[in-house]
Amino acid sequence: MVDFINEVEEELRKDEYNRLLRRYGPILLSIIIIVVIIAGIIEFRKYSEDKAARATSASYVSASDKAAAGETLTAISDFLSLSEEAPSGYSGLALMRAAALQLESGNNIEAVRLFDSASTRFSLPRHSQLAEIKAAYILASEGQYSDVINRLGPLAQKDAPYEFLARELLGLSAFASGDKNLAREQFSYLEFIPGVPPNIRDRAKQSLSLMKANVINSDGAETENNSGSITTEKPDGN
Known part of the structure; x- marks a missing residue:
């Protein structure tokens, strides 16, 4: 009797399972198919991005090798081409390398244009502002x-x-x-504010001292009483 009841209950469970499967099976199958498709798309996208990153890296290294070998014009062309195809970070970096090569070749205005363009290609403010600083140094050397x-x-x-x-x-x-007040404000700030790198602080102090004697040249070089000279070097870092 007990076995008979168990068999009946088992049949009822099977019938209920089949009923639910007929009702919800197509929905579950659709969900499974969608999940598989999404997973496949994600994996394919990851593979494509990795492949593109490797190709971009190889192109950048190739252009850098040409620059090191003295093939400046070819390297500039390669960096510019890369900047149009690469993701934002590599694009900005390629433009900065092209700008640096233009600067080395004496094409200052073109270098400024490329640094300005590079500043718009980075997602991190630090990288963008580095490009802007480099452009500003060139313009200062041009007297602008x-x-x-x-x-x-x-x-x-x-x-x-x-x-x-x-x-x-x-x-x-x-x-x-000719704006001595603005100049004095900046140098005084650098002289006294905490955290200023020692080399920049020292140059600020030196500039303030020379300002008192009114002997700073307009190009950033400094002389004292027309005898001897003190040159303000372009710093490499903040």
Whole structure:
């Protein structure tokens, strides 16, 4: 009797399972198919991105090798081509390399244009502002001090990635353009604010001392009483 009851219950369970399967089976099957398709798309996208990243890296290394071998024009062309195809980070980096090569070749205005373009290709502010700082240094060397001052305002804000470099160049450009008050403000800030790198602080102190004697040249080089000279080097970091 017990076996008979168990068999009946088992049949009832099977019937209920089959009923649910007929009712919800197509839905479950559709869900499974969708999940499999999504997983496949994700894996394919990951594979494609990895493949593209490897190709981009190889192209960048190839262009760098050409630059090192003295094939400047070819390297510039390759970097520019890469900047149009690569993801944002590599695109900005390729433009900065092309800009640096243009600068080495004496094409300063083109170098500024490329650094400006590179600054728009990075997602991280630090990288973008580095490109902007490099462009500002070139413009300062060209004597375009008003343009430099306008560019450096946002870069010289407190806690900006290259605040101290921007303030130093802003001070030199301000003095060269005749704005001694702005120059003195920047150099004084660099002299007393905590956290300024020692080399930048020392140059700021030196600039303030020379300002008192009114002997700073407009190009960033410094002389004292027309005898001897002290050169303000372009710093490498913040």
